[in-house]
Amino acid sequence: MKDLLNKYCKFFDIVRTEHEKRGMASGHDFDHAVSVANLAAIFCESLELKEFAWVAGLCHNADRIIAIDRQTPRRDIAKEDVAVLVREWLKSTDLLLSVPRIVEAVQEHGEPNNPNDDKIIVALKDADRVVNARLDVVIRSGQFRSNLPVFDPILLLNDTRGKYNSRLTIVADLMDCLDWGNLEDARFGVRTAGAKKMIVERVALLKQFLEMIVEQRREEGLVPYPILSE
Secondary structure (H helix, E strand, C coil): CHHHHHHCHHHHHHHHHHHHHCCCCCCCCHHHHHHHHHHHHHHCCCHHHHHHHHHHHHHCCHHHHHHHHHCCCHHHCCHHHHHHHHHHHHCCCCCHHHHHHHHHHHHHCCCCCCCCCCHHHHHHHHHHHHHCCCCCHHHHHHHHCCCCCCCCCCCHHHCCCCECCECCCHHHHHHHHHHHHCCCCCCCCCCCHHHHHHHHHHHHHHHHHHHHHHHHHHHCCCCCCCCCCC
């Protein structure tokens, strides 16, 4: 990673400044982008593409940056708008021939798995999921979805209300993270050897954390919940 930092120092500083200008200090901050970039390079199963996966990882918050500027939901950001911003950042590099693949990886990183995914896209998706299964996701999810209640005391860990990425409690949002550790899940399971090795332990620890919430509430006499909703 140090070699990449030296090679792309100007680009690195540009993307960092873009995050800092918008006060992105929680949830999906620049440290998250660096973490994803680092793992994308490690996971990429093509030696010649590793640095491109790293660059794509640094850029992968582009849609969130645009959403902040426009004060609009991330889902409403057009992929072409993401491409325009990423291409602007990449002008500081000599990656002209690889820009289309890097841009596509950034555009597609939040989508379900596709068997036609480029190796850069596969590495970036895996890296984002593995980083988001790190235990600090418990804090980050609370920061990012601060308007949601932590828990539904009746549904416990069986809260499937809403849909993926739009759950109704923090704990339900965290439960979705467990899917990334299901190596049989064709839509959201990680695919590279490096990610598979790392994700299993992370998801197990996160699952244990969530189960302990229920057990501690059981100790307090709150499972089953004594107050039923009307």
